[in-house]
Amino acid sequence: MELPDEDDALDLDRQVCFPLYAASNLLNRLYRPILAELGLTYPQYLVMLVLWKQTPQTVGSLGDMLHLDSGTVTPLLKRMESAGLIVRTRDPQDERRVLIELTHVGCDLRAKAMHVPLRLSEGLDIDPASVALLREQVRELVAALNHASHLKS
Template structure:
């Protein structure tokens, strides 16, 4: 039995670690590219959502980006201070805050359009490989967003 436990606890058997490491390394790869347009990685993600459709509620941004309000609110405050966005109460429902782009925020869209190609070159993966990787990771995100109660049932060594 100890061999089974040892195998379960090997770092190279975990799904969480390569995802964590890849996320960390990918964020580092983005940093110098995004520095050139004056955005952090999280700010870039917010801008991507807003460039698709604005205005958005704070709640819808949080859902789309899988961020809680404790992370999102200070981020949006900094983006507002940098004059990239505005936050206003929804006139039809004062409980909701609408986030929209400023002219400065809209103007960043064009230079940001070069970010994906720059990163793709850095990763040296084909379009098909990038698509397959994105789809596989998106499948995992989808699976993780489905609420499942945690139990103590044993799982296989390669599960998580």
């Protein structure tokens, strides 16, 4: 079999998606044991981060912020409600909307989660300025991908 040339668009090393995919998988592996101590999965942690910043949120706003559809968000929220972290109620001003609010248990979990970012970064030899630049570049990529996906739908 002939080796592809250096300009091969299908060369794994030329893909943007692969390092993002690999980084996401590896980050999830690092988060898993830390979040397990809090009784959270990574998607639940993301929901909690949103709610710790501002509550209540609607199911739709959570889905938008986390780039998840309601078919993914709803079962996630049901499990979090069963765990006593959140409550789901109908919006009295618009019965079609479901409001998500933290319980006392969910609020109290924030103090226990304060160590998560530090614990995650332990042992990573990455300059904080480089991390900040990367975060900004990835945010720009997410915005561009989100825009493109809305154009195609």
